[in-house]
Amino acid sequence: MNHQHLFGTIKNSLSHPIFRKCYRVECYGWNGSLNTEEMNFIRRNIDLRHGFKVRCQCEESFNKELLFDIPEIEIVHAQLISSGDFKGMKCKIVRLWRHSFTPKGLNQIWNGIIRLY
Numbered sequence: 001m002n003h004q005h006l007f008g009t010i011k012n013s014l015s016h017p018i019f020r021k022c023y024r025v026e027c028y029g030w031n032g033s034l035n036t037e038e039m040n041f042i043r044r045n046i047d048l049r050h051g052f053k054v055r056c057q058c059e060e061s062f063n064k065e066l067l068f069d070i071p072e073i074e075i076v077h078a079q080l081i082s083s084g085d086f087k088g089m090k091c092k093i094v095r096l097w098r099h100s101f102t103p104k105g106l107n108q109i110w111n112g113i114i115r116l117y
Contacts (some may be wrong), residue, residue, distance in 0.1 A: 022046060028055035036063040043090075051093075069093075083109055 027034060034056050038041070042048070043066065051072035052115050057081055058064075067073050068089045075081065078096035083105045086094070 022050075024051045024053070026053040026055060028053075033057040033059045034062060035059045036061065036066065039063070039066045 025042070025048060027042070034054060036059075039057075039062070042052075048070045051074070052067070052070050053074040053076075054067070055076045057077050058075075062078065062080065064080060064085055067075070068085075068091070070091055072093040073089070073091050074095040074097075076097045078099040081096055081099060081102060086096070086109055
């Protein structure tokens with residue numbers, strides 16, 4: 001769903017039960033930024049157990065922990081996600097694009113994952 005439409009013209013429609021049956025949800029938009037209030041709204045009205053893809057920017061004050069328990073998450077603009085955030089995620093599948101991890105940081109994350117097994 002386009003961010004501007006999601007929180008503009010169709011916001012009132014999201015409480016309809018049909019949105020609870022969505023298999024996978026994607027929020028995109030070049031002109032908008034997802035904020036904590038909007039993410040809380042999405043979590044209250046849409047079942048995200050099958051996955052959520054964030055293709056729009058997130059505001060700097062965005063509460064990233066709202067994404068940490070979604071089983072499958074994909075974040076295109078992941079600059080705000082730190083290695084500590086990543087380690088705190090309880091997701092089964094995580095895809096981060098345009099992140100700010102350094103090679104050393106990625107190695108630390110990878111080594112931490114390997115130790116779990």
